[in-house]
Amino acid sequence: MATPLLHIDQLTVRFGAAEVVRQVSLDIHPGEKLALVGESGSGKTVMAQAVLRLNREVNYQGRIELDGVGDVLSLSERALRGVRGRDAAMIFQEPMTALNPL
Incomplete structure (x- = not known):
């Protein structure tokens, strides 16, 4: 199988003592789509x-490998700025305020 475009391995996210994402692992390969479904507040x-x-x-704990970038969690803030928008981007939940209609 081809190398995944996104590989998440044992991702855990904590806000202080609160663990909001616990040991999530997934791969997204070229041509695949992924839908995350869950209750409000599920992470x-x-x-x-x-x-x-x-x-x-x-x-953040774990590993997030983005194709051609390496482990996102180990990148410096400066290197990460070059990745955002060029290699990966996010459309936020309120598309009417997040997307430019022009």
Whole structure:
């Protein structure tokens, strides 16, 4: 099988003592799509934000490998700025405020 575009291995995300994502692992290969489904507050958005380390006030553990970039969790903030928007991006939950209609 081809190398995954996104490989998440044992991702755990903590806000202080609160563990909001616990040991999530997944692969997304070229041509695949993934839907995260769960109750409100189950960690879907936090997990997606972890791919780009968008939340600076959390503790990330595990490994997130993005194709051609390497382990996102080990990148410097400067290197990460070059990845955001170029290699990966996120459309937030409120598309009317997140997307430019032009």
